[in-house]
Amino acid sequence: MAKIAFIGLGVMGGPMAGHLAAAGHDVAVYNRSEDKARDWAQRHKGRTYSSVANAADGADIVFSCVxxxxxxxxxxxxxxSKMRKGAIFVDHTTASAAIARELAEKAEAMGLGFLDAPVSGGQAGAEAGKLTVMAGGETSVFAEAQPIMAAYAANMTLIGPAGSGQLAKMVNQICIAGVLQGLAEGLHFAKRADLDVEKVIAAISKGAAQSWQMENRWKTMRDGKFDFGFAVDWMRKDLGLVLDEAELNGAKLELTKLIDAYYADVQAMGGKRWDTSSLIARLERAKS
Incomplete structure (x- = not known):
């Protein structure tokens, strides 16, 4: 069992830290909102600290999700500044590849391991302990951290050197944005054509059109319910990282840029905290 510090107890970090505690690890936590940290500590019998440094003092592994x-x-x-030599810093934040490379270099100079390890699976995946982790870093560091991350991850892949995990997460967000826009247009079309949407989904969800988004979002998209899930504000943050990286590597992301603008429309409709499936709300309003 490891001595762990977990920094950031949001909708993702809180459940992830909870799974680590349930697995028997010695977990210390820090969160900007002390009330949230105290609540987590009471529910999971962990320790809470009023500073990142104190939570990380002497830890074998520090996780962040900010x-x-x-x-x-x-x-x-x-x-x-408080981690022992040989300890590992694992970052689950969706951030830039540049910051991952920067921190990996600093960690190496300090005798620390570092992984950029963004996750996919959303709040439901975090709560179920079935997240996907895409990591960047050294093979030996990944091998040491992997058994611990197994407390909350069902699929873990080392993509390549530092920054590769963040780049893989960008690919993930590009694909999700495209699928959601296609699903939004398909459902919108079905409704306009006076089709039974449930029957349409039953027919096409077993074929080539099938996707996680279709299986898990078609009902709420049909019904116009979006007060849950991965917020549009967060998706726009992620797509901003994607588009910035594309400027650097020369990738042509014409559809991604367009969908990012569509999400800006959803924000303007008051949907900043709506789930990313709310792309259909923009179409429904435009054609009403």
Whole structure:
């Protein structure tokens, strides 16, 4: 069992840290909102600290799941000052590949391991302990962290060197955006054609059109319910990272850029915290 610090107890981090505690690890947590940290500690019999540095003091492995590159850098600087030599910092934030490479270099100079390890599977996957982890870093560091991450991850892949995990997550978000826009248009078309949407989905969901988004979102998209799930604001943050990286590597992401603009329309409709499947709301309003 490992001595662990988990930084960031949001809709993803909270359940992930909970699975680590349930697996028998010694888990210390920090969250900006102290009430949330105290609530987590009471439910999972863990320890809460008022600073990142204190939570990370003497830890074998420090996990972070925060908001932005800036947040991540601040957490790393505070945690690394207290981590023992040979300890590992695993970042589950969806951030830039540049910050991952920067922190990996700093970690190596300090005698620490580092993995950029963004996740996919959403809140439901975090709560079920069945997330997908795409990691960047050294093979030996990944091998050491993998059995611990198994507490909340069903699928873990080392993609390549530092930054590769973040780049793979960008591919993930590109694909999700495209699938959701196609699903939104398909459902919108079915409704306009006066088809029984449930029968249509029953027919096409067993064929080539099948997707996780179709299986898990078609009902709420049909019914116009979006007050759950992965928020549009978060998706736009992620797509911003994608488009910035595309500027650097020369990738042509014409559809992704267009869908990002569609999400801006959803934000303007008041849907900043709506689930990403709310792309259909934009179509329904435009044609009403």
């Amino acid at each position: 908001g932005t590159d800036r947040d991540l850098r601040e957490v790393f600087e505070a945690a690394s």
